[in-house]
């Protein structure tokens with residue numbers, strides 16, 4: 095690992111101000127989630143924060159290099175899992191407006207009691223199964239943040255006149271969101287799409303997977319060229335049908 099809590103990130107320039115950051119590593123061999131960046135004329139929109147201080151800094155600095163001097167920054171947290179949102183305070187410290195689904199806080203509280211932790215540091219140590227010293231070295235001085243804005247079913251964000259569509263797509267967890275940028279036809283799917291592992295269904299049950307299928311059917315109506323998944327490689331829209339097929343199999347097997 096080149097730098098504790100960062101790994102050796104790869105970046106993908108998807109055009110129209112859109113970038114993806116892949117392959118960040120929190121611990122040796124422990125990948126964090128992908129992060130998306132949309133730079134508009136005057137704003138930067140981040141999709142997920144990374145998990146560590148080093149990742150938050152890398153993402154932030156990368157965006158400043160590609161699109162310097164933006165007046166506004168937004169961060170959308172696709173769900174409460176700590177590989178996606180743990181570094182949110184790095185962005186909060188830089189006056190970023192943070193969005194998440196209205197059930198984000200409840201999901202986070204459930205996970206905290208599930209991990210038997212009293213605070214965020216206890217959560218991340220339990221989540222990664224690390225001691226406080228390793229946590230200090232790899233995760234650094236960041237923590238999740240309560241969202242400043244709650245999203246229900248759908249919100250269209252006008253980032254300086256450029257549309258960004260945020261949709262609720264539950265199933266992986268109750269609070270999953272996806273972010274669509276019509277100008278580039280890129281969908282940031284969070285863990286609604288997982289290119290590396292396929293749909294991760296362990297946090298829900300059949301009725302959640304049915305909602306997941308319905309949500310995927312809905313986003314198929316969008317004109318999508320490329321998808322930045324929560325984990326794995328940037329891919330094409332055909333992965334949506336592959337996920338639907340896999341989820342239908344699991345629904346059938348559980349019946």
Ligand SMILES: [Zn+2]
Nearest residue numbers: 173175266285
């Ligand atoms: Zn997740």
